[in-house]
Each structure stands twice: as structure tokens, then as C-alpha cells.
Amino acid sequence: MIKTSFISKTVSELKPSGIRRFFDLAANMEGVISLGVGEPDFVTSWSVREAAILSLEQGHTSYTANAGLLELRREIADYMHKSFEVTYNPADEIIVTVGASQAIDIALRATVSPGEEVLIVEPSFVSYAPLVMLAGGIAKTIQTANENEFKLMPQQLEEAITPNTKAIMLCSPNNPTGTQLGKEDLIKLSQIVKKHDLLVISDEIYSELAYDESYTSMAAIEEMRERTIVINGFSKGFAMTGWRLGFVCAPADIASAMLKIHQYTMMCASTMAQYAALEALKNGGSDVEEMRSSYRRRRNYIVKSFNEIGLDCHTPGGAFYAFPSIRLTGLSSEEFAEKLLMEEKVAVVPGNVFGDSGEGHIRCSYATSMDQLQEAVKRIGRFIEKYKVE
Ligand code: PMP
Numbered sequence: 001m002i003k004t005s006f007i008s009k010t011v012s013e014l015k016p017s018g019i020r021r022f023f024d025l026a027a028n029m030e031g032v033i034s035l036g037v038g039e040p041d042f043v044t045s046w047s048v049r050e051a052a053i054l055s056l057e058q059g060h061t062s063y064t065a066n067a068g069l070l071e072l073r074r075e076i077a078d079y080m081h082k083s084f085e086v087t088y089n090p091a092d093e094i095i096v097t098v099g100a101s102q103a104i105d106i107a108l109r110a111t112v113s114p115g116e117e118v119l120i121v122e123p124s125f126v127s128y129a130p131l132v133m134l135a136g137g138i139a140k141t142i143q144t145a146n147e148n149e150f151k152l153m154p155q156q157l158e159e160a161i162t163p164n165t166k167a168i169m170l171c172s173p174n175n176p177t178g179t180q181l182g183k184e185d186l187i188k189l190s191q192i193v194k195k196h197d198l199l200v201i202s203d204e205i206y207s208e209l210a211y212d213e214s215y216t217s218m219a220a221i222e223e224m225r226e227r228t229i230v231i232n233g234f235s236k237g238f239a240m241t242g243w244r245l246g247f248v249c250a251p252a253d254i255a256s257a258m259l260k261i262h263q264y265t266m267m268c269a270s271t272m273a274q275y276a277a278l279e280a281l282k283n284g285g286s287d288v289e290e291m292r293s294s295y296r297r298r299r300n301y302i303v304k305s306f307n308e309i310g311l312d313c314h315t316p317g318g319a320f321y322a323f324p325s326i327r328l329t330g331l332s333s334e335e336f337a338e339k340l341l342m343e344e345k346v347a348v349v350p351g352n353v354f355g356d357s358g359e360g361h362i363r364c365s366y367a368t369s370m371d372q373l374q375e376a377v378k379r380i381g382r383f384i385e386k387y388k389v390e
Contacts, residue, residue, distance in 0.1 A: 010133060017126045018353030022337060026347040033376045035364040036347040038175060040239040040320070044276070045287040048238070051279030052272045060271055066263040067255075068096025068247070069274045075281040076247050083207070084217035086225060092252045095259055096269045096277075100205045100233040100246035102262075104169075105131050107201050107229045107248060110257035112137035116166040118201075121152045122355025123323070125175045125203070137166070143357035146325055149314045150177040150357075154188045161192070167199040170218060173206040176354045176363035177323040178299075178316020183216040190221045200228045205246070208237025208288055210318040211296040219249070226251050229258075236319070237288055238280045243273040295320050298366045302373055306364075309381040310388060320367040323351065327360050329387040337362060339387070344379040 005012065019036070026032045067073060073090035080086050088094050097103040104127065112118060114136040120128045122141045129139035142160045144150040157168070170189075172181040181189070193200055202218040219228040233246025246269075248258060262268075299316065306313040306324045313324035326336045333350035340346050340362075351358030366373060 014130050014133065019126060019349055022341065022347055022349060025338075025341060029341070029345060032341070032345045032347055033368070033372050033379070034347040035366065035368065035373075035376055036349050037365055037367070038321070039241045039367065040236060040291065041367045041369065042239040042291055044238070044240050044243070045280070045284055047283055048240070048276045048280045052243075052276040055272050055275035060275060062271065064096075064268045064271050064274055066268050067094065067259055068269060069271075069278065072096055072274050072278045072281075075278055076249070079281050080217075080230075080249055084215065084220050086217055086219045086230075086249070088249045089252070093249060093255050095248050095255055095262055096274060097233070097246045097248055097262065098266055098269050099235060099244045100203065100231050101127060102266065103231045103233065103246045103248040104128070104201065104203065105134070106258040106261045107231065107250070108132055108135040108137065108167075109261050110254065111199055111201075111229070112166055115164070117162060117164045118166060119157070119160055119168040120355075121168075121170065123150065123174075123176050123351060123358035123361070124169070124355055125171055126353060128169050128171075132169075138164075140165070141355055143355065144177075144179075145357060146312070146314065146361070150174065150179045150323070151181065151185060152189065154192055157189060157192050161196050161198070165196065165198060167201055168193065169201045169203065171203040171205075173210060173316065173318025175206070175319055176321050176349070176351070176358065178319045178321045179314075180210055180213060180215075180317030182213050182317075183221075186216055186218055186221050190218070190224050193227065194223060198227070200224065201231065202228055203231045205231060205233055206236050206319040207232060209292060209295055209320060211292070211299060212317050215318075229254060234277050234280055237291075238277075238284055239291060240273075240276070240280065243270070243276060245269055245273040245277050295367070298370060298373060301370070302364065302366045302377070305377040306380075309377065309384050311380075311384065320365055322364045322366060323358075323361050324364070325361055328390040329384065330389045331387060333359055333362055336387075340380065340383055344383050346376050346379050346383075
């Protein structure tokens with residue numbers, strides 16, 4: 001009999017993601033409207049799919065360079081320049097990765113030494129803290145608040161920094177709150193980051209889905225390019241989640257450290273997906289614009305409707321999530337999500353899975369059809385009438 005656990009100490013301490021439990025529950029029920037899933041409801045543009053098919057027909061079936069096709073890295077450099085006014089050298093400052101997920105992983109592993117702290121702004125995307133732990137670092141959380149529309153306040157950042165702090169993870173527009181940090185917000189945060197000589201890992205995966213304000217990359221803020229790792233990719237803006245393609249832009253010394261890990265663990269991202277991404281960047285702009293307008297309409301509808309039925313919901317600047325408060329019910333976010341699923345067959349994600357300050361909220365993805373959203377609002381309204389205590 002085996003007496004020793006073969007699982008590493010670090011991994012046995014990791015908690016599984018709280019999001020999946022609700023998907024599994026919902027998957028076994030009929031007639032469920034899901035506002036749970038964090039991915040676009042669009043199919044990837046046909047021209048992008050066609051470019052992948054063509055690459056196969058032409059026999060492009062081998063590995064690419066570790067960092068990705070040079071042609072794609074050139075296109076990414078061009079995109080970064082045109083969209084955000086930041087210049088990167090395709091030769092040694094850009095790596096094509098297996099989704100933004102892998103980019104975050106290698107960014108952390110390449111920069112964090114054992115025992116160093118990485119600041120995580122909660123409510124936060126669920127993978128940051130586990131990936132910091134896997135990199136040997138310490139995830140230190142900062143809690144943002146609804147009354148500040150879940151923006152990180154400069155004072156909070158200042159207070160969280162210790163001599164052991166190495167980096168801060170930022171995500172704008174944010175998953176799960178949809179909050180976008182504008183240029184002024186970034187400037188204020190950057191002053192503290194520079195003062196304490198920190199690194200920023202800036203997850204900009206939702207940058208194409210910014211509805212009100214034009215998007216500013218952290219790397220575009222004065223003197224920040226040299227201390228910022230930009231994470232981005234094709235999953236959200238280009239509706240390409242299943243292709244597993246992302247990229248990272250960083251100063252050459254950091255990019256070369258990340259490339260070491262990437263070449264040993266991945267070799268390179270999928271070749272076919274890289275050809276597809278090339279087409280997405282070259283000619284995908286108008287489709288992205290159409291998707292963005294469609295999400296904007298749905299955002300406007302859901303935020304207005306939630307507030308009308310009594311759920312206090314700030315207007316998220318981007319991504320495709322609304323993050324309303326459910327305090328008027330007195331239910332915990334887990335209770336709310338579970339009862340809503342069982343009684344009204346609407347799946348949402350309880351806010352507590354995104355960190356302590358997510359409690360009292362639910363994450364609702366509006367990347368689903370208008371008909372479904374209208375029906376979901378009707379059901380949630382009925383549910384609120386039943387449970388409101390205020
Ligand atoms: N960052 C954030 C904030 C996300 O929401 C997601 C996807 N849910 C990712 C990264 C990962 O994206 P990808 O599909 O490119 O790995």
C-alpha cells in the first residue's frame with residue numbers, strides 16, 4: 001500500500017477554482033440560462049478560421065520559432081504601436097503564448113523569487129493567486145470596494161507595499177468587476193510603483209472590450225514600459241478562446257527570461273492558431289468593432305435592468321461582466337447563486353470566489369443573447385422580490 005502522498009506540498013495547498021462547481025451543477029439541469037461563462041458568445045470570424053484551414057492545406061504543420069512566427073510578432077508589435085502607442089521589438093520583446101494564461105504563468109515564474117510578495121487586487125481573476133504560489137511567491141491581496149467602483153486606490157497600494165514586495169498584478173478591464181482603470185488612475189498608481197521600484201504585470205486581455213473610454217496600456221505611461229509586462233491575447237476581443245493563443249510584451253531582459261521557461265515547457269504555441277491570429281490582426285478590426293458594439297448594448301441593458309430591480313450595479317467600463325451587489329437579500333453570494341440556480345434556473349458566479357471583497361456580489365456575464373438576458377432579468381427580478389429584506 002502507498003503510504004506517502006505523491007502530491008507536492010504546494011499543489012496540495014491550492015484550492016480548486018470555485019467557478020467550476022456551479023457549471024457542473026448547471027450542466028445537469030434543463031432550461032438553465034447561464035450568465036456564468038467568461039467567454040464570448042461569438043464564433044471566431046470566418047476569415048480567421050479560413051486562414052487556419054489554409055495554413056493546414058499549405059502544410060504549415062511544424063513547430064514555429066519558440067517565441068512564435070516572426071511575421072505574427074511583427075504584426076503584434078504593429079498592433080501595440082497603433083492601439084496603445086507602445087513600441088516593442090518583435091525580435092526579442094514579444095512572445096506568443098498558449099493563451100494569456102500561460103503568459104501570466106511565465107511572467108510570474110520568470111520574475112518572482114521564493115518568498116517575494118506579489119500584490120493581487122481583489123475581486124480578482126481566479127488564477128493569479130494560485131500562479132503566484134506555484135511560482136514560489138506569496139500572494140498578498142488588496143481589497144477594493146464597490147463605493148470606489150472596485151478601483152484600486154493609490155493609498156491602498158502604498159499601504160500594502162512591504163520591503164518584500166516584488167510586483168503587482170493589475171487587470172483592466174477587470175474580471176470579475178468590469179472596472180477599467182483610466183489614464184489618470186494608471187498615472188497615480190505608476191507613481192507609487194516607481195517610488196518603490198516595483199514590477200507591474202498588466203493583464204490587458206480585455207483591452208479590446210472597452211466601451212466608454214479609449215484604452216490606455218500601463219506600458220504607455222511615462223517610464224513604465226521598462227517595469228511592465230503586458231499580457232494580452234486573442235481569446236476575448238477576437239472571440240478565440242478555444243484557439244489558446246495569447247502574447248506577452250516585455251523589456252528584452254524579462255522577455256528572454258520568460259522565453260527560457262516557454263522553450264522548455266511549450267516549445268511554441270500552436271502553429272495553426274498562430275496563422276489564424278495573424279489574419280485576426282491583419283483584417284479582423286471591423287469584426288472586433290461589431291462585437292464591441294454588441295457587448296456595449298448588452299452592458300447598457302443589463303446594468304440598467306439590474307438597478308431597476310433593486311440590485312446596485314456600477315457601470316463597468318469594459319469586459320463582459322456586471323458585478324451587482326446582492327446585499328438587499330441578506331444572502332451570502334454562495335447562497336444567492338445556489339438558490340437562484342435551483343429556484344429560477346439562472347447560473348451566475350458567487351462573488352466570494354474572486355476574493356473577500358467579492359462577497360455580497362455576483363458575477364453575471366452578459367456574453368449571451370439579448371433574449372436570454374431579458375429572460376434572466378425577469379427571473380432574477382422574481383427572485384429578488386422573494387428574498388429582499390431591506
Ligand atoms: N486574464 C483574465 C482576466 C481572464 O478573464 C482570462 C480568461 N477568463 C484570462 C486571463 C485567460 O485568457 P486566455 O484564454 O487567453 O488564457
